[in-house]
Amino acid sequence: xxxMSQDTYVxxxxxxxxxxxxxxxxxxxxxxxxxxxKDISFDIRQGEIRAIIGPNGAGKSSMLNVISGFYxxxxxxxxxxxxxxxxxxxxxxxxxxxARTFQNIALFEGMSVLDNVMTGRLHQSNxxxxxxxLWKGRAEREEVANREAVEKIIDFLEIQSIxxxxxxxxxxxxxxxxxxxxxxxxxxxxxxxxxxxxxxxxEEKEDMSRFILDVNDEFGTTIALIEHDMGVVMDLSDRxxxxxxxxxxxxxxxxxxxxxxxxIDAYLGVAHD
Amino acid sequence: MFYREAGDFKTSYxxxxxxxxxxxxxxxxxxxxxxxxxxxxLIINDYWVSAIFLPFxxxxxxxxxxxxxxxxxxxxxxGTGGFMAVGAYGxxxxxxxxxxxxxxxxxxxxxxxxxLVCVLFGLPSLRIxxxxxxxxxxxxxxxxxxxxxxxxxxxxxxxxxxxxxxxxTFLGVAVTGPNTEAWASYLxxxxxxxxCALVARNLTRGMQGRQWMAIRDMDIAAEIIGVNPLKAKxxxxxxxxxxxxxxxxxxxxxxxxxAEAGDSFGITKxxxxxxMIIIGGLGSIFGSFAGAAFLVLxxxxxxxxxxxxxxxxxxxxxxLEFVIVxxxxxxxxxxxxxxxxxxxxxxxxxxxxxxxxx
Numbered sequence: 339x340x341x342m343s344q345d346t347y348v349x350x351x352x353x354x355x356x357x358x359x360x361x362x363x364x365x366x367x368x369x370x371x372x373x374x375x376k377d378i379s380f381d382i383r384q385g386e387i388r389a390i391i392g393p394n395g396a397g398k399s400s401m402l403n404v405i406s407g408f409y410x411x412x413x414x415x416x417x418x419x420x421x422x423x424x425x426x427x428x429x430x431x432x433x434x435x436x437a438r439t440f441q442n443i444a445l446f447e448g449m450s451v452l453d454n455v456m457t458g459r460l461h462q463s464n465x466x467x468x469x470x471x472l473w474k475g476r477a478e479r480e481e482v483a484n485r486e487a488v489e490k491i492i493d494f495l496e497i498q499s500i501x502x503x504x505x506x507x508x509x510x511x512x513x514x515x516x517x518x519x520x521x522x523x524x525x526x527x528x529x530x531x532x533x534x535x536x537x538x539x540x541e542e543k544e545d546m547s548r549f550i551l552d553v554n555d556e557f558g559t560t561i562a563l564i565e566h567d568m569g570v571v572m573d574l575s576d577r578x579x580x581x582x583x584x585x586x587x588x589x590x591x592x593x594x595x596x597x598x599x600x601x602i603d604a605y606l607g608v609a610h611d
Numbered sequence: 612m613f614y615r616e617a618g619d620f621k622t623s624y625x626x627x628x629x630x631x632x633x634x635x636x637x638x639x640x641x642x643x644x645x646x647x648x649x650x651x652x653l654i655i656n657d658y659w660v661s662a663i664f665l666p667f668x669x670x671x672x673x674x675x676x677x678x679x680x681x682x683x684x685x686x687x688x689x690g691t692g693g694f695m696a697v698g699a700y701g702x703x704x705x706x707x708x709x710x711x712x713x714x715x716x717x718x719x720x721x722x723x724x725x726x727l728v729c730v731l732f733g734l735p736s737l738r739i740x741x742x743x744x745x746x747x748x749x750x751x752x753x754x755x756x757x758x759x760x761x762x763x764x765x766x767x768x769x770x771x772x773x774x775x776x777x778x779x780t781f782l783g784v785a786v787t788g789p790n791t792e793a794w795a796s797y798l799x800x801x802x803x804x805x806x807c808a809l810v811a812r813n814l815t816r817g818m819q820g821r822q823w824m825a826i827r828d829m830d831i832a833a834e835i836i837g838v839n840p841l842k843a844k845x846x847x848x849x850x851x852x853x854x855x856x857x858x859x860x861x862x863x864x865x866x867x868x869x870a871e872a873g874d875s876f877g878i879t880k881x882x883x884x885x886x887m888i889i890i891g892g893l894g895s896i897f898g899s900f901a902g903a904a905f906l907v908l909x910x911x912x913x914x915x916x917x918x919x920x921x922x923x924x925x926x927x928x929x930x931l932e933f934v935i936v937x938x939x940x941x942x943x944x945x946x947x948x949x950x951x952x953x954x955x956x957x958x959x960x961x962x963x964x965x966x967x968x969x
Contacts, residue, residue: 406835407835408831408835427834427839428834428835429834429835429837429838429839429840432835432836432837433837437836438835438836440832444829444831444832444835445828445829445832446824446825446827446828446829446832446833447828447829448824448827448828448894449821449824449825449828453821453824456818456821457821457822457825457833457836457838458836459818460818460821460822460836460837460838461837463818465817465818467814467819467846467850470813470814470817470818470819471810471813471814472810472813473813473817477813477817477818478625480818481624481625481628481817481818482623482624482625482628484818485624485628486624489624520836521836524836524837
């Protein structure tokens, strides 16, 4: 990492963007003969909203899976908070403060909204199994403390009225919001959102965009997101990575990306007038 | 009208999170506990204890144990009978090896031993799921029964190959052996069941239970949000084994008095307990009780009706009993696939509003 990357700067809307918190260096990921990601490097800075875009099959979700530890790349390194991260199981990555949502909602359908979000607080609970079995001491205190933290998030995302509803009964838009709540409950330092607005109508998209901006603004959470709605991406994000066929074809601010000829050819296209 | 939440405000998260958040439920629970602990022991006789109460209490413990594994953690097990045998033989070896130690300690210890054995046979669950895991646990069932039949050390080289529970006292009262009073064995099992149910409830409503349910509902997502699958599954097998082992120990020491691995802890036991939790409701402590009650009481009831009232010959009644119980299970599962616990929940939802329609 060079010195430039540690500079902090203030965005037009007054948010402070810090130094690099996560850096991907020359990542290559193969499945047998298929190269899903080819020699990609980019970084994510503290407090920014970083978008990853590209056509279907470009390797965006694979990239997110590499960040969250679900896939281990054959080549290249992941640097997190300045340290090289060895290959590790996803739950260890989660413990380090990386939370995510999924493209196809991955909530625990049999549990209530409250229990789903409480599950996100796993790493804020250290009570042993005996304490939990007797519901005394640490387990009881932690349960109340976690509930308080979770209720704040429930308030924040405006899902108070459904907190005791089993997740299986909720409509799609709300499920997406519950999933965001579960990820936020972990108080992550990096939040990965895999197509948070897929399949939503305009109003739901507006709501979700507002929540993403608020999360970034109020909690200072660094966000990396994959999204197909260009309007949303260009409005929300500070910097954008563009992928195509596993390669990086563009990286920069929304304006830079929008005017990048490679990106236009591969993905954005031109308006016919 | 009587059963409602209106006016029952919660002012702390602890009170919102208690086992019975509705006042009426809480009082009903206290009433049931009072009747079970203070009134039933005064009026029961040998018939009621041996035909109804002991099997119900002991199978409830086993059902709670299996429900934690299958209902909460989603790991199918067909080895319950074998694991109960571990509890029984463990208790037998402990009782005969250390006669001076309290029987309660023996029962809890045999639960612990069973927990360890259960973890051992649960390790394949880290790689295999569903039916394949069921087959792996089925292997445990057959292996354990074979082990207890073939290695004489387990039955202390007795000529019959049986194990017999010697007389042991708890607080000066015999709870095992032929001289046990009905109320003593009843109370002994009831205390242990109450303890098990409370522990199970606490575990399942807290972080541990959420990890289990997360693994059950979507194991990949659970791992990505930070659940260690190894720990979650192994702890489910351990806790489940603990309860099932206690149930096995009680079944042998308090209820049967004498046992033989193949007869008392065969594959039918595994299925019986599995049916209990399926009929009662997977992922519900109440369902474990309801399922155990259903499968213990129904045959007794049928026998009383067919033989006692209708005067049919005993052997025909016994055969018809199987047919009727089997048929009822099928009909019941078609009508309410989520079990008795779901019926109970629906009834409570309705009662909340009654007598108003909305």
